[in-house]
Amino acid sequence: MNETLTVAAAKPWATGSERPFVRIEKITKKFGDFYAVDDVSLDIWKGELFCLLGGSGCGKSTLLRMLAGFETPTSGRIEIDGQDMTGIPPYARPTNMMFQSYALFPHMTVEKNVAYGLHRDGMKGDEVRDRVADILRLVKLDAFARRKPHQLSGGQRQRVALARSLVKRPKLLLLDEPLGALDKKLREETQFELIKIQETLGVTFIVVTHDQEEAMTLSTRIGVMNAGVIVQVGEPSQVYEYPNSRFVADFVGTVNMFEGRVSEDEPDYISITSPEVGGEIYVGHGVSCVLNQQLWFAIRPEKLRVSRERPEKEHNVLPAVVEEVAYFGNLSVYRLRLDTGKLVQATKVNLSRSEEDAISWDERVWVTWGDTAGVVLTQ
């Protein structure tokens, strides 16, 4: 357990000191003329919980199925723990998979479902019973061992599927939308359980998901996929705060995007003229760009401040009208119409329980942000 934590703390992907545990080298998968996965290369280290994030049809599941051996790559190679996986069938790989549909054998009890993989390895008698009992205790299902899958709730089935894929102690566990079928509350609980189990057993996880919140909470690193290509790989905070493209900025979290052109390019700041803002955006750090280059300025809603009085600032202050206020309990979301007609979103944490004088519908307000709060995107 400690070893795993130190590995995670050392961030081998940042230093590149260790040999990657999973190497995906220039993998391409074509279905007819369609490129499901297009020249993807990716390194994943031992003990990671790596999330492949993307919309439906982006190729994330195909990539996972190639790791499990259910699909054969059109070109490229996959290496797991130093072993080339080319031509190795699913039943001989050091991986196990948890399926989106859970794929529990309907004619077997929970116990038999979990024991199935152990029996295939030639394990017998007491050893099987002990291993099954241990793993069922870990997922808190020891009381349900004799039930059939159809007698369980969705959350319980999900935990049986997890137990079944973990019981063989695979080097690499592949999870396809593991929490997709659960309701919100159960999903949040299970997310933390999943992390705990992953840390306890020290298994490397690769999780496929379309849910960016899930990816943020779970993973050590996220790989954002679009149209068969990995667009960005990074830690959750990197992907969120330093997206490398409009696609990533938009897909991960909510973002306000302004299109514009570089009007001033200095080493320590740049200015962007944006018709959508109706003036200049001041960015308080240098950006590698040229004058008059087209680019996009992206800023997250929580980084915008809304006030009635005009703040004492020279740059990045815009007048707006409150069009809508949505109350979410922990925070409120304001939809603001700039004078140029552009809609922007700002969030505010609700610090007190009741605000007598809260900003409300149709009020004229000022929107402002810090000089380094946004991201400049060139693609």
Added chain:
Amino acid sequence: MPRASTILLVVCILGFVFLYAPILSLIIFSFNESKLVTVWGGFSTKWYRALLEDPQILGSAWISLKVAVVTATLSVVLGTLAAYVLTRFGRFRGRALLTGMSTAPLVMPDVITGLSLLLLFVSMEQLIGWPAGRGMTTIIIAHVTFCMAYVAVVVQSRLADMDESLEEAAMDLGARPVRVFFDVTVPVIAPALVAGWLLAFTLSLDDLVVASFVTGPGASTLPMVIFSKVRLGVSPDINALATIIIAIVALGVFIASWQMRRAARHG
């Protein structure tokens, strides 16, 4: 004006009468004392006793039963294999041809099936000396050729409904493809296998035309014997025999539907 439910009830009753009145009258007259089929002469079970003492009927019933059991079993094996190949092997060369060929016997007239198989058996005997003469073996082969098509259709639809990730999960857990088939696929499609077996059994038990073409001396099935008896006039013992057959078939249908319901509940 009568209510809609009354109309429905009347239509329903008429439908059942249309379907089952002939069968019901047959069952009632099988307990008729009189030798005349159309005149009621009191209750009796003597025609059932007469049936048990008729060696020709008993012999042919035994042959029919053997043929049906062997046919149903072989049809399930071959039909399942065909269905598995058609649903699981994706697109391969000749798939359309195999699909067409495996379902053709469903729409082929019995006369043509029977005649073509007879020609095949005769020329095979001349060329390779097998099957030597015609009899039970040739009837079984002929029945399997059309029964397996029915089994294939039933099993194919069940396989198509089955979640393929079940098979992948078993493979992922270390089972080789043959193991996966017997550990996961067969149990999941078991209700379809039972239904297919019963269907093939009934079809084989029922068949007159194909069997008449390909049979030889000493291998008369029950439908053939009944048919030849009826040509000389309907005798009450045939009613008794038909009642027994109905009982067997009804039991089969009941078991099959019970199996299907059980599977649907657990599915």
